[in-house]
Amino acid sequence: MRHEHLRGRGPHLPPLDHVTQFDFEPGYVLFPMSVPKRLRVVAGGVVIADTVRGIILNESDHIPVYYFPIEDIRSDMMRVSGRTTTDMFKGTATYYSMLDHDGKTIEDLMWRYDGQINGCPSLLSYASFDWKKADRWYEEDEEIFVHPRDPFRRVDVLPSSRHVQVFLGGKLVADSRRANMLFETGLPTRYYFTITDLIPGIIAPSETVTRCPYKGIARYYNVTIDNKYYPDMVWYYPDPVHESSRIKGMVSFANEFVDRILVDGREQMRPVTSFSLGSDRGDPHPLSATVTV
Known part of the structure; x- marks a missing residue:
């Protein structure tokens, strides 16, 4: 028998107690969790959603998605766009466009699921928004980027005295x-x-800027080794979010594209990631053609 007073121990994931899998796709799960944070979305210069009653929808093979109660959305600014999509796990979504105060239309900004699929929790009283078509998203008073922070993902930044070496273009860089x-x-x-741990003269500023929900806004350096050019090989966060504050101003090489990385003399496996191949989070890295799947 399980005891309530022990529920905070071990993996503390009470929502998983109520997760059911889809009969037609065993192993695929979809479940909402309430969000205690104040959530806001700004589009067309207007706050179009503001709630303390939001949910985050967790779904296999998807990034998490925030959904807002219809009552906390500026529905008066939304008009049915005529677009619909059908998802085998969530049903049929109707899309809405927004007419802003300047008379401009933001097409298909919002969607709402009209029906109910067996095994899917009800989303009838909620709606969500296209992240890229909105101006800004906020958790409380902090702007967040790209997508909601996954409650099941953790970021730890730890100082280490292990010997780390990066090789590129046949050289220790x-x-x-x-x-x-x-x-x-x-x-x-x-x-x-730190910059002083790199061999001098190999990096030059890039114009590339990317965003990460867990680290903030990243800027990049191009690398040149013996006249060979490696675009956006190195990145840094000039002002990272607080969880990643220890990497402020430090630089990192793309594990996916360097020759090799040694830690205490042991070569690390070269990863293949969404950063190298591209995904629903963004475009492939310019060096992605060098990756073998």
């Missing part, structure tokens, strides 16, 4: 015993170096 190692659930370890 980074060498440190004071790297910060960033461990992010489901992703390869990233090794962050």
